[in-house]
Amino acid sequence: MSRRPGRTRLLLAAAAAVSAFATTPIWADAMKPLAYPDTRRGTVVEDHFGEKIADPYRWLENDVRSDKEVAAWVERENAVTRAYLDTLPQRGWFAARIRELIDYERFGLPVKAAGRYFYTRNSGLQNQAQLFVRDGLNGTPRLLLDPNSWAKDGATALDAWEPSDDGRHLLYSVQDGGSDWRVIKVLDVKTGQPLADEVKWAKFTGIAWVGNDGFLYSRFPEPEQGTAFQGRNYDHKVYYHKVGTPQSADQLVLETPDQREMNHTAEVTPDGRYAVITSSTGTDNRQQVRVIDLSRRKTDGWKIRMLVAEPKDDWKLVASTGTNLWFVTNQNAPRYRLVVADMAAAQPQFRQVVAERGDLLERATIIGNQLVLNYLKDAASHAEIVSLDGKKVRTLTLGELGTASGFDGKPGDPETFYTYSSFNQPAAIYRMDIATGKSEPFAKPALKFDPAKYAIEQRFYASKDGTKVPMFVVRNKAASQAGKALPTLLYGYGGFDVSLTPGYSAARMAWLEAGGAFAMANLRGGGEYGKEWHDGGRLANKQNVFDDFIAAGEYLIAQGITPKGGLAVQGGSNGGLLIGAVVNQRPDLFAAANAQVGVMDMLRFDRFTAGRYWVDDYGYPEKEADFRVLRKYSPYHNIRAGVDYPAVLVTTADTDDRVVPGHSFKYTAALQAAKVGDKPHLIRIETRAGHGSGKPTDKVIEESSDILAFLARWSGLQTPAQ
Structure with missing residues (x-):
C-alpha cells in the first residue's frame, strides 16, 4: 500500500483592475450591492424528456487554460472578489492567526524497510512536507526528498511513496498544480539521487513494489x-x-x-507473496478481485486468477499469511467482517474470522502474529487487537471522540505506528509494541493554544423523516456552560460512502478562537454506519442528505448553540453540491455559505474527467427516472430568483480536473444574474491548484483566511482585533 502525507490564494486579485469592469464602487457602503462583471448569456436550450432546459453559460465549461474568453471572465471575477475580500476587517486577524496555528512541526506515519524508517516532516510553514529517512528508529534523520525545491510557487507536491523491502529504493509519485495526473519516479536511497525511471499519465493508481526491482501501477492512455x-x-x-x-x-x-x-488498482501483500487487483466501474465499493501468485512469476508470468467475479461487494485487502489471503468485506455484512481464503485450494472459499458487529469495521492489519482492527462507533475511532483466530486480546485506549489511523506493518513485525487526532488535538504519532500493546509517543506537536478550553460534544438530532443523525459540536467551554449562542460554522459532506470523523484544522481552530462554534454533521450518504447509511443518501434518496443538513441547522438554532442569523455553512466537492442545494432550498436558514469545488450542474457532471464514475451516487442524467431526481436539486438549475439568498462565496481552482471548475463558473454566473438579494455572491478562483490535495501551505492560509473572513462578516462573528 502506498503512503500519502497530509495535504488548500489568489494571484489575479488587484483592486485596481476592478474599475475596468465594474460601473459602480464596490462595497464602499457595506449594504450597497456589488456590481458584478457582465457575463455573456448563450442561447443553448436542450430538450430533456420533454422539458426545455436552458444552459446560457455552457461556454464557461471551456478550459480556462486555452479559452481566452473564459480566462478573461476568471480575471474579472477574481478582481471583484479580491477587492471585496480585502475590505473585510476580519481577514487580517484570520490570516495571522491561521499562520500561527499551522506553524508547528508535523510528522507523517513512519514506514519501516530493512531497518530504515521513512517519514514525512513539515517544520511548520513549509509549502510541502519533506521526506526523511533514519537508519534505525533513533538514527540521525537524513533528507531524501524536498518538494519545496520542485516549483517556485510550491504547487508541485509529493503524493504517494513506498520504499522497497530492502530499503534501497524509494518509489514515489509527483503531483503538479493539484491535478489528478501523476508522474512516478524512483529514488536511490543511499545516494539520495533519482534514477532515470519516469512513468507518465498515471492516475487513480496505487504504487506497489514487486520484489525489489519493479512495481505495479495503473494508467490511462495518453x-x-x-x-x-x-x-x-x-x-x-x-x-x-x-x-x-x-x-x-x-x-x-x-x-x-x-x-x-473499469478502473483497476493493484496492491501487493505486505509479505510480497500475492498481487491483488481490485476492479470497479464507479465509486461504489463493489469490485471484482483478481490474484497473481508472485512466487510463481518466473514460471507462470502474470498469470491472473479470478477470486471474486461478481462486483457486488467491497473487498479491502488486509495481508497474506502463507497461502491465506485476508480481507475486510461487506459481503453479507453491511458493517463489514473479516474473512480469509486459502489460495492453495482449487476453489478458494472465504471463511469468517471476525463477524460483523454493531460498529463499522473500517480496516484490519496483521502485525506480528496478531490482528489490529479499526472500528468506527458513531463516527469516532476505537481499535482492538485480536489473535489470528479472531479471539480478543486487548482493547487499545484512545481518546473518546477522535480519529485513529495507521497500524500498518507486516506479519512478524514487533511494532506498528498509528496517529490520533481530534478537533482540539493535532495529529500525534505513537509507536506501539504489538506484543505488550504499550504505546509511546513518536512525535507529538507543540500546541499554540489550550485544548482544554474547548468542549467536544456529540449530539443526535432528528431529520425530517425522524432519522437520528449524529453531529459533533465544538465550542469554548465557558461559552458552552453559560449557554451563550455563538456564530456557528456547520460543515457537511454526505456522499460516496465517506465518513467524516474528528480531526484538527488550523482554520477551524482560528474560528473557535475568534469566538465561534464549529459543528460537523454526519449526514446520510456517508459511510459512518455502513451500507445502509450510504444507501439512505444517494440516488433517489439524495434529498435525505439535504434534509439532514437543513435539520442540523435548525437544531443548532433551536438549541441556542447559534443565534438566528448566525449560521454559516461549508462543504467541498460533493459537499459543495450539498451547499448549493440547501441554499436553494432554504435560503432563509443560512447567513453565509461557502461552496468549495462543488458539483453544480447535475445534468452534465458525467461528461468530464472522473464525473462518469459518480453515477453510482447520483444516477444517470440520460435515464429519465434519474433525470427527474437530479433536476429537482441541481444547484445550477434551481436558483430561486426573487428570494433573498445568504452571502455566498464559491471557491474553485483552475486546474481542478476532478470536479472541473466549469461547475462553479456556471453556478456563480447564474447566481449573480438572478435577483436573489443584495448580499455578495462571489467566486474565488485559485491558480495552479486542483481539487485540494497537494495545495501549498501559503495557498491554504490565504484561502482559509478569505473564506473565514467572509463567513464571519455575514454570520456576525467579531474577531479579537475588531
Whole structure:
C-alpha cells in the first residue's frame, strides 16, 4: 500500500483592475450591492424528456487554460472578489492567526524497510512536507526528498511513496498544480539521487513494489492534445515497470477492453507473496478481485486468477499469511467482517474470522502474529487487537471522540505506528509494541493554544423523516456552560460512502478562537454506519442528505448553540453540491455559505474527467427516472430568483480536473444574474491548484483566511482585533 502525507490564494486579485469592469464602487457602503462583471448569456436550450432546459453559460465549461474568453471572465471575477475580500476587517486577524496555528512541526506515519524508517516532516510553514529517512528508529534523520525545491510557487507536491523491502529504493509519485495526473519516479536511497525511471499519465493508481526491482501501477492512455484536464477517462490498465528500463518497455498486466469504463488498482501483500487487483466501474465499493501468485512469476508470468467475479461487494485487502489471503468485506455484512481464503485450494472459499458487529469495521492489519482492527462507533475511532483466530486480546485506549489511523506493518513485525487526532488535538504519532500493546509517543506537536478550553460534544438530532443523525459540536467551554449562542460554522459532506470523523484544522481552530462554534454533521450518504447509511443518501434518496443538513441547522438554532442569523455553512466537492442545494432550498436558514469545488450542474457532471464514475451516487442524467431526481436539486438549475439568498462565496481552482471548475463558473454566473438579494455572491478562483490535495501551505492560509473572513462578516462573528 502506498503512503500519502497530509495535504488548500489568489494571484489575479488587484483592486485596481476592478474599475475596468465594474460601473459602480464596490462595497464602499457595506449594504450597497456589488456590481458584478457582465457575463455573456448563450442561447443553448436542450430538450430533456420533454422539458426545455436552458444552459446560457455552457461556454464557461471551456478550459480556462486555452479559452481566452473564459480566462478573461476568471480575471474579472477574481478582481471583484479580491477587492471585496480585502475590505473585510476580519481577514487580517484570520490570516495571522491561521499562520500561527499551522506553524508547528508535523510528522507523517513512519514506514519501516530493512531497518530504515521513512517519514514525512513539515517544520511548520513549509509549502510541502519533506521526506526523511533514519537508519534505525533513533538514527540521525537524513533528507531524501524536498518538494519545496520542485516549483517556485510550491504547487508541485509529493503524493504517494513506498520504499522497497530492502530499503534501497524509494518509489514515489509527483503531483503538479493539484491535478489528478501523476508522474512516478524512483529514488536511490543511499545516494539520495533519482534514477532515470519516469512513468507518465498515471492516475487513480496505487504504487506497489514487486520484489525489489519493479512495481505495479495503473494508467490511462495518453490523452489527446488539449483534453488532459477535461476529457473523460477510459481504458485504465495495470502495468509492471522494471527499474532501469524506459516506460515504453513496461509490461501490460491487465486490461479490460470489453469494459472500457473499469478502473483497476493493484496492491501487493505486505509479505510480497500475492498481487491483488481490485476492479470497479464507479465509486461504489463493489469490485471484482483478481490474484497473481508472485512466487510463481518466473514460471507462470502474470498469470491472473479470478477470486471474486461478481462486483457486488467491497473487498479491502488486509495481508497474506502463507497461502491465506485476508480481507475486510461487506459481503453479507453491511458493517463489514473479516474473512480469509486459502489460495492453495482449487476453489478458494472465504471463511469468517471476525463477524460483523454493531460498529463499522473500517480496516484490519496483521502485525506480528496478531490482528489490529479499526472500528468506527458513531463516527469516532476505537481499535482492538485480536489473535489470528479472531479471539480478543486487548482493547487499545484512545481518546473518546477522535480519529485513529495507521497500524500498518507486516506479519512478524514487533511494532506498528498509528496517529490520533481530534478537533482540539493535532495529529500525534505513537509507536506501539504489538506484543505488550504499550504505546509511546513518536512525535507529538507543540500546541499554540489550550485544548482544554474547548468542549467536544456529540449530539443526535432528528431529520425530517425522524432519522437520528449524529453531529459533533465544538465550542469554548465557558461559552458552552453559560449557554451563550455563538456564530456557528456547520460543515457537511454526505456522499460516496465517506465518513467524516474528528480531526484538527488550523482554520477551524482560528474560528473557535475568534469566538465561534464549529459543528460537523454526519449526514446520510456517508459511510459512518455502513451500507445502509450510504444507501439512505444517494440516488433517489439524495434529498435525505439535504434534509439532514437543513435539520442540523435548525437544531443548532433551536438549541441556542447559534443565534438566528448566525449560521454559516461549508462543504467541498460533493459537499459543495450539498451547499448549493440547501441554499436553494432554504435560503432563509443560512447567513453565509461557502461552496468549495462543488458539483453544480447535475445534468452534465458525467461528461468530464472522473464525473462518469459518480453515477453510482447520483444516477444517470440520460435515464429519465434519474433525470427527474437530479433536476429537482441541481444547484445550477434551481436558483430561486426573487428570494433573498445568504452571502455566498464559491471557491474553485483552475486546474481542478476532478470536479472541473466549469461547475462553479456556471453556478456563480447564474447566481449573480438572478435577483436573489443584495448580499455578495462571489467566486474565488485559485491558480495552479486542483481539487485540494497537494495545495501549498501559503495557498491554504490565504484561502482559509478569505473564506473565514467572509463567513464571519455575514454570520456576525467579531474577531479579537475588531
